[in-house]
Amino acid sequence: MPANNGTSGRALRPANRLVSVTPFRVMRLLTRANELAAAGRDIVHLEVGEPDFGTPEPVVRAGIRGLEAGETRYTNAAGIDALREMISLHYHEDYGVEVDPSRIFVTAGGSGALLLAVTYLLDADDEIIIGDPGYPCNRHLVTALGGRGRLVTVDETSRYQLTHRRVQQAWQANTRGVLMSSPSNPTGSVAASEELRAIGDECRQHHACLIMDEIYQGLCFGADRFSTALAEVPDAIVVNSFSKYFGMTGWRLGWMVIPPGAIEIMNRLAQNLFICASSIAQEAALAAFSDESRSIMDHQRDQFEQRLEYVLPRVRDIGLEVPCEPEGAFYLYAQLPDFVPDSETFCDYALEAQGVAVTPGTDFGRHGADRHIRIAYTRDFPALSDGVDRLALALDHFGG
Numbered sequence: 001m002p003a004n005n006g007t008s009g010r011a012l013r014p015a016n017r018l019v020s021v022t023p024f025r026v027m028r029l030l031t032r033a034n035e036l037a038a039a040g041r042d043i044v045h046l047e048v049g050e051p052d053f054g055t056p057e058p059v060v061r062a063g064i065r066g067l068e069a070g071e072t073r074y075t076n077a078a079g080i081d082a083l084r085e086m087i088s089l090h091y092h093e094d095y096g097v098e099v100d101p102s103r104i105f106v107t108a109g110g111s112g113a114l115l116l117a118v119t120y121l122l123d124a125d126d127e128i129i130i131g132d133p134g135y136p137c138n139r140h141l142v143t144a145l146g147g148r149g150r151l152v153t154v155d156e157t158s159r160y161q162l163t164h165r166r167v168q169q170a171w172q173a174n175t176r177g178v179l180m181s182s183p184s185n186p187t188g189s190v191a192a193s194e195e196l197r198a199i200g201d202e203c204r205q206h207h208a209c210l211i212m213d214e215i216y217q218g219l220c221f222g223a224d225r226f227s228t229a230l231a232e233v234p235d236a237i238v239v240n241s242f243s244k245y246f247g248m249t250g251w252r253l254g255w256m257v258i259p260p261g262a263i264e265i266m267n268r269l270a271q272n273l274f275i276c277a278s279s280i281a282q283e284a285a286l287a288a289f290s291d292e293s294r295s296i297m298d299h300q301r302d303q304f305e306q307r308l309e310y311v312l313p314r315v316r317d318i319g320l321e322v323p324c325e326p327e328g329a330f331y332l333y334a335q336l337p338d339f340v341p342d343s344e345t346f347c348d349y350a351l352e353a354q355g356v357a358v359t360p361g362t363d364f365g366r367h368g369a370d371r372h373i374r375i376a377y378t379r380d381f382p383a384l385s386d387g388v389d390r391l392a393l394a395l396d397h398f399g400g
């Protein structure tokens with residue numbers, strides 16, 4: 001009998017529903033960019049959706065203290081009380097919204113919160129409305145759970161956000177909710193309050209729910225910095241994260257605010273799916289709301305805003321159209337000129353020939369996807385300047 005050492009080469013058959021859970025094109029680009037860099041090429045990375053600043057020092061110190069104090073055990077499924085109370089205070093102080101700590105669930109990143117929220121709402125074959133273009137994981141996680149993401153076009157006429165009218169038109173008998181991001185990835189646009197209110201009303205009328213992903217909320221550049229969808233739709237599920245504004249991507253920590261009537265079942269679900277979020281990350285995050293940490297993070301947000309002010313006109317100058325000025329996050333969703341064949345061809349050429357990595361629009365949905373690229377301005381000014389020069393050379397190659 002042949003030895004069964006797991007290397008027979010026969011692929012393990014995945015569930016049928018996973019066929020449409022496609023890999024990120026950006027990961028293929030990132031792998032290739034790293035190969036080129038390892039071979040000695042100088043690569044400008046404008047593809048990665050991760051702040052370049054790292055975790056603020058006071059947060060790192062709190063994490064180390066937590067480890068030394070032996071805070072290495074399971075916590076409550078919804079997170080440690082001290083952190084939930086701090087997040088509750090954050091809503092009061094920053095947004096003027098009252099949220100009882102019992103409604104706050106600390107999760108493994110915003111991703112953990114999105115997974116819990118969608119699992120809570122959807123039965124097999126139920127639908128959730130998602131904007132296209134949008135964050136790719138959303139439609140994939142809905143599919144992985146056996147639900148269906150109904151992609152609804154968002155474009156410059158709606159500032160790349162869902163509107164009440166578009167939601168109404170897309171609504172089906174089995175629609176259980178609407179999933180939005182504001183500021184959005186890949187466009188950095190912010191949802192309008194009056195649309196949110198109307199979408200919230202629509203959801204309520206159908207006993208469905210608005211899930212609002214606010215993981216870039218701390219990186220809003222205008223007055224929207226002081227708003228949350230909870231002010232417009234108090235019964236929404238609002239997702240947030242320590243990854244972006246707080247600079248803690250690798251710690252895997254986020255949270256969500258849920259309606260009071262969902263607490264008991266969400267608790268059960270969180271216990272069963274995750275037990276809890278990382279205890280050390282939670283200890284570290286206790287320092288994330290201190291004045292010292294906030295001033296570091298606010299300064300970093302200002303840096304992103306200055307980068308936007310610098311990079312947007314430069315990108316437009318080289319012939320890439322950005323119809324709506326972003327209002328937050330750290331992305332530009334730029335339209336390719338007609339002479340470029342398609343976004344994947346452009347991104348491959350830009351990386352291989354010019355050494356600049358950007359993400360093809362095809363990662364973010366279907367609508368106009370092969371005519372767009374996403375540029376992440378998560379690099380310092382010299383790298384941004386160099387990156388835009390290289391993009392200009394790539395455009396020249398195609399005839400610009």
Ligand SMILES: Cc1ncc(COP(=O)(O)O)c(C=O)c1O
Pocket residue numbers: 049108109110111112135181184185213215240241242243249253254
């Ligand atoms: C819109 C959006 N939501 C959620 C996430 C998940 O982030 P995390 O799980 O690190 O909080 C990301 C990550 O890039 C994102 O862009």
